[in-house]
Amino acid sequence: MLKVLSVAGTRPNFVKIAPLLAEMRRCPGVRPVLVHSGQHFDREMSGCFLDELGIPAPDFVLRPRPSASPGEMMPALRELMRNERPHVVLVVGDVNSTLAGAEAAAVLGIPVAHVEAGLRSFDSGMPEEANRIATDALSSLLFASEPSAVGNLLAEGRPRNRIFLAGNVMIDTLTQFLAVARRSTVLARLGIAAESGTLPRYAVATLHRPATVDDPAVLGRVWGALEEVAAEVPVVFPVHPRTQARLRDCGLADPDAARGIRLTGPLPYLDFVRLESAAALVMTDSGGVQEETTAMRVPCLTLRNNTERPITVHEGTNQIVGLEPAAIVAAARAVLSGSVRIGRVPRLWDGRSARRIVSTLCRHYGSRREPVASAIRIPAQAVPAAAVC
């Protein structure tokens, strides 16, 4: 029996781990163990995701101090892994829990598999970039979501036979839940639409990265841009807890003062996907939201100077507009006046990435059976420089 210990601890981690856990549970030769690292712990960033996405109760739950670094989280994970003795540790994404899980496994000599390997913003000021590079350096199996990530890993000297283009597990979750999400009544609850009738145009904003929200001057200018967009269409802004605190510090958190910007707390997944799916425009600094909008062909403006997900720009609906208000407002107006690129959904973002990944884990780490191999359709086209798993 192949024992796979997964570490997840944040909102995007839960969205990514859900299809992997479901796939492992379907495999008779695999025993999944889930560790909740406790990085996000409140109901709106954690519990409701476990419930909505059908993630089973974690086998272990840790409670690090809020904003713990990977180094602070690592010892508890190491002790847990020492007792559990998994055959492989599976980590997803680029948050502190990702790196902490990889480090804990590596010091015990347990192989690490990283899902979403190889993404690079080439922005050394971004905390997630350090987590990505270090996690990949510690990983034995590297599952990439887009070809650029494969190229980055090869350029960093990672062995070709350890890199797999697997597609995007976040889009597996989206594919699975989109129809259910479309039945969400969130638009009526937010006062965007009547229960029945035509849907007015609206925009969605999400911001949570330190580079966007930590400097009051930057946040104030971005806020000003959102207000200008909100003069044209309602802007719904589900506020991340980190951003909530920063808006409060700047005196911007009062919904009555938020001229046209409709502030709400972080939304549960199904409500948020519903909101994204029908939006005329999404403005974001989120990684996952760039991918989901590309998959749903919703226009997206990324309020950053770079992206580690270039396929969303080259093939999808994403534009990098930076943080200058004039550029944000001009790009938003262009989209709202009909200048939109429909784009195409990237190859292998097909809802079957978790299946490919679990099958590859079984092949590499010797599950007694090959549980899903016969069910997998391996795409015919050769991918330069890496195996499609």
Ligand code: UDP
């Ligand atoms: N999301 C959500 N509710 C919200 C905002 C985002 O469910 O109010 C989901 C979104 O659909 C995506 C994920 O959270 O699946 C993205 O997480 P986040 O933006 O926090 O992290 P990042 O992707 O930037 O790492």
